Amino acid sequence: MTGPTTMKVEDQIPGIQDTPKPTNGDASPVNWESEIQLVSSLAKLQELERKIHELRHVVPSKLLEPLATLSGQSGPSSITYADSPAHLRDGLDQAARSQVAEIDSFKSTWQGPELKPVWDHVESRIKESNGQILQPTGMWERDYDVLLEELLQAEKSKEQERLHEEEEAERTKVQSSEGGWQVVVESFIQRNVPGVRVIKGQGAPSLAIALSKAGIIFHIEGVKENDGPAVAEWHVSSRAPPGRVPTKMENSITECLNSRSRKWDLAFLLDMISSYADLKQTTCVKCNKLTNNSAQLPTIRRAQSTQPSQQEPRVFAFDALHSSCA
Ligand SMILES: [Zn+2]
Structure with a gap:
């Protein structure tokens, strides 16, 4: 009633x-x-x-x-x-x-x-x-x-439009900055994030990130915009050692990484990948458990909404979730 x-x-x-x-x-x-x-x-x-x-x-x-x-x-x-x-x-x-x-x-x-x-x-x-x-x-x-x-x-929708405009302005700033994506990589390396190792690629906009504790290597490749110098989008694939196919968990993580927002933002992607460094110890923010009923780890990452945008370099924080809790 x-x-x-x-x-x-x-x-x-x-x-x-x-x-x-x-x-x-x-x-x-x-x-x-x-x-x-x-x-x-x-x-x-x-x-x-x-x-x-x-x-x-x-x-x-x-x-x-x-x-x-x-x-x-x-x-x-x-x-x-x-x-x-x-x-x-x-x-x-x-x-x-x-x-x-x-x-x-x-x-x-x-x-x-x-x-x-x-x-x-x-x-x-x-x-x-x-x-x-x-x-x-x-x-x-x-x-x-x-x-x-x-x-x-x-x-x-007004708020969403404002956020979109803000992101566009950020994108323009990052893509037109001197040194481009390499500067982003260097500044990330200097932060010495535990359990995260950067393997630089040669020439083409590409690099690999090894998560030693989680035992996963991600390959990142930049897709250029109309053959211009700026990278329009960063694409992730997980690289299994020769003779082994990527596990279901690795595929699930790669899928989550590639469905992220801010696809142009390498700094965002590097922070997102880093959030998987302690994969086997990171509990789900929703159910507070490590594994769900299907014995799966939290493979979903969601950017926390309260992002301090003034901080330089900007560091993004992520919440971990089971796919069943997302
Ligand atoms: Zn959960």
Whole structure:
């Protein structure tokens, strides 16, 4: 019987969550100029109103439901009918308890910290207009939860576009920098990442990375853009010793490496490969286990989203996951 819960804008839009959370009784500064804030508040009120209509059926129909199902004797076959006065009384007790719980939950939502700033705002607006309130038509003209969803979606695509532009700017900067990809390799070698050895290639943009503890060698090859000097994409293959085919685990890692984002970014790829250095000791961030039910190690890597972009050289961190947990 619970409807869709209204989303908290505070949890979804970066920046808004930076405002202090409302503590008991203290009104926190809410930006009432923000359209998304207003729509989110209206969605909460709309949900409350929907709930009021639902609660109108508590007396008598919900409370007497056990009697109705008893007399009707028709309905979904899953309903078990009371076969004795004691069972009927249990049914009525249960109905009363669950309806009281519904009302209590409604009351606590109404009085809760999430709606407090909304009520405060409504009250202050009524005061500002000397008690004159806009007469509602009695109908909601918009579905505010739908509108909120649209606004959040738009906000998200704007954010994605911003990230994309940022990445494009980075790509241009890296590809036009003097020394190109070799500088990236040199700066990586200087970091002396434990368990990771770089084997430089000759001439063509290529190199190999040996992970000594994991016992895997990856071959990296740069694919050039329209025969220009810049490498458009770095491609990874795992190189098994002669006479041995790559294992299922190696293939799974190579697949994950090649499906990464920032395919132009060698520094990103080197950090991603390094995250496999302690493969046999790295637990999954989701289930916190080393091996899953199929005895597989976490072979999936996901870039952590909070990347400090000002750091030079930029170091990327990755979360390890089982393919079954990803
Ligand atoms: Zn897992």
